[in-house]
Amino acid sequence: MNYLTHLECGNCRKIVDSEELQTLCPDCGRPLLARYDLERMRDTASREKHLGRESSLWRYAAVLPVRDSRFAISLGEGHTPLVHAKRLGETLGMDQLYVKDESLNPTGSFKARGLCMAVSRAHELGVREVVIPSAGNAAGAMSAYAAAAGMTSHVFMPVDVPLPFRLECEAFGAEVTLVEGLITDCGREAKAQGTEKGWFDVSTLKEPYRLEGKKTMGYELAEQFDWELPDVIVYPTGGGTGLIGMWKAFDEMEALGWIGSKRPRMVVVQAEGCAPMVRAFESGEEFATPWEGAATIAAGLRVPAGVGDFLILRAVRESEGTAVAVSDEDLLIGQRHIAEREGILACPEGGATLAAAQKLLAKGWIRSDERVILFNTGTGIKYPESLERLAKTRTAT
Numbered sequence: 001m002n003y004l005t006h007l008e009c010g011n012c013r014k015i016v017d018s019e020e021l022q023t024l025c026p027d028c029g030r031p032l033l034a035r036y037d038l039e040r041m042r043d044t045a046s047r048e049k050h051l052g053r054e055s056s057l058w059r060y061a062a063v064l065p066v067r068d069s070r071f072a073i074s075l076g077e078g079h080t081p082l083v084h085a086k087r088l089g090e091t092l093g094m095d096q097l098y099v100k101d102e103s104l105n106p107t108g109s110f111k112a113r114g115l116c117m118a119v120s121r122a123h124e125l126g127v128r129e130v131v132i133p134s135a136g137n138a139a140g141a142m143s144a145y146a147a148a149a150g151m152t153s154h155v156f157m158p159v160d161v162p163l164p165f166r167l168e169c170e171a172f173g174a175e176v177t178l179v180e181g182l183i184t185d186c187g188r189e190a191k192a193q194g195t196e197k198g199w200f201d202v203s204t205l206k207e208p209y210r211l212e213g214k215k216t217m218g219y220e221l222a223e224q225f226d227w228e229l230p231d232v233i234v235y236p237t238g239g240g241t242g243l244i245g246m247w248k249a250f251d252e253m254e255a256l257g258w259i260g261s262k263r264p265r266m267v268v269v270q271a272e273g274c275a276p277m278v279r280a281f282e283s284g285e286e287f288a289t290p291w292e293g294a295a296t297i298a299a300g301l302r303v304p305a306g307v308g309d310f311l312i313l314r315a316v317r318e319s320e321g322t323a324v325a326v327s328d329e330d331l332l333i334g335q336r337h338i339a340e341r342e343g344i345l346a347c348p349e350g351g352a353t354l355a356a357a358q359k360l361l362a363k364g365w366i367r368s369d370e371r372v373i374l375f376n377t378g379t380g381i382k383y384p385e386s387l388e389r390l391a392k393t394r395t396a397t
Helices: 038-044 057-063 086-092 111-124 137-149 163-171 183-197 210-214 216-224 241-256 276-283 309-318 328-342 348-363 384-396
Strands: 004-009 032-036 082-084 097-101 129-133 152-158 175-179 232-236 265-271 322-326 372-376
Touching: 032 210, 038 057, 038 241, 057 111, 057 216, 082 216, 086 097, 086 328, 086 348, 097 216, 111 129, 111 137, 111 210, 111 241, 129 137, 129 183, 137 152, 137 163, 152 163, 152 183, 163 175, 175 183, 210 216, 210 241, 216 241, 232 241, 232 348, 241 265, 241 309, 265 276, 265 309, 265 348, 276 309, 276 322, 322 328, 322 348, 328 348, 328 384, 348 372
Parallel strands: 097 372, 129 152, 152 175, 232 265, 232 372, 265 322
Antiparallel strands: 004 032, 082 097
16 A cells, blocks of 8 residues: 655645645745655554565555556665675774665666656656756666656766766666756756756755655665664765655654664765865754855765755754765775775765764764664766776875
């Protein structure tokens, strides 16, 4: 059964119809969140009966928005490994360090989760053409799922995006437009052309359902730890959909009686060259001021402004978490150490989580006996510049 009931604005709480195609809140322009009849779901059946048999995120279909399974497009997304990083942990004096390795998703990143859901629900609601501004992985994921659904896809990317990302999108049949500037510039161009031509925008939090795909990371973590959440989650944060989604998943699972009230401390990780959330967190702001001159080798962290900024900051503060900025040099070293000690070729954003964890461990904010999750959000193979610099850091040391 599907238990979706409505959409609710995460800011002003306005209720809107989930059976109509929606973007942002019509009143305040902030993200809409999918809501479910969790009380009825809890009373209907046990946790085990609600879980599907699929070894994919569709295992959690009861708390996902697609009503008709014929529109549930799947390439095998989700159900990614939770790797006990024993050798890496030994070097840090930690015996409960884990890497949630999202690089094994279709198209090589966690973006497959969100775009799987956004495209599936858009397909169910009659959309035929989709558009996205992206620094790389999201565009590849959207293009793949649009191809699987028989939809037309349009991608707007920064002109300096790593070549593998552009080639990937073109291979899936997407129309790719390169834009001078950052992802925010791509967003403006995508919005202008999409509005004129009737394309549906699946940008980060510009529609309600990418978040629903990303939240399955929270459900998986809980299940992989036998329904007991970890102490700390260290998460590389650009648009922040995954962090917001996991926080939403934890609330849903508690309402369902699947977990207790314990929550992980959520750690936002950004690059020193683009750290709007870190700055807003440290200054006590509710919303993040856009970052000027954003620059980092980690393309997924080069996001100067995010529509879900207040939701990210709310989750971090409610969890008694924190926000950390790391240098490109340190995130590359982190990427190298994850590869050399665990055999995981992490993306630069994944490397940033190790650099942040080391900082927090040195400060005593993370204790050596805590269960800590590092999120590797994608494969490093798509970042040739990063890999070249990675080799140079190895030679230098």
